[in-house]
Amino acid sequence: MAIVTLAEAKKQLNIDLNDTDDDTELMLYADAATSALEEHKHQVIERREFTEQVTAGGSVLRLSHTPVVDLVSVVGVDSGQEWDTARLRVSPSGLVRVLSGPALAGALEFTYTAGPAAPRPGEKLAALIVIQHLWETQRGRAGAVYAGDVVVPAGYAIPNRAAELLGAPTPVVA
Known part of the structure; x- marks a missing residue:
């Protein structure tokens, strides 16, 4: 259910295509990114x-x-x-x-x-940004801000730059 392939996710993360150690986890991230973007947009982005x-x-x-x-x-x-x-x-x-x-x-x-025949402009890139964000925050590379003894999280599941690529959510009609 992901709009991003495993190869695309690996390329975004600079992981060798022959390295299969994290493939299952990467596809989980790709599926989660697609789901999060669909919830944000209130629309299906993968047909x-x-x-x-x-x-x-x-x-x-x-x-x-x-x-x-x-x-x-x-x-x-x-x-x-x-x-x-x-x-x-x-x-x-x-x-x-x-x-x-x-x-x-x-x-x-x-x-x-x-769902659309193909992802709309910006959706695939937004998914790649979310995958990279989730990958790096899980591994401590995105960094957190330390304020004394309190740790302030580095961000949310959908970083602002990914949300901007998606545009405004579709209005929901009840």
């Missing part, structure tokens, strides 16, 4: 499929993960009834509308694809 249960009661509902690019299937949780996705329209913002036929009702399981 993938989601399955989500929604209780419906009308002709319009909203899916959680955006931007939505394709509605794969809709199935009644209790009934097993499959809904014809051709009679539904889904917008990138996750809004699902019934175009024809009865309204959506009850507990439904939506399977859909969300």
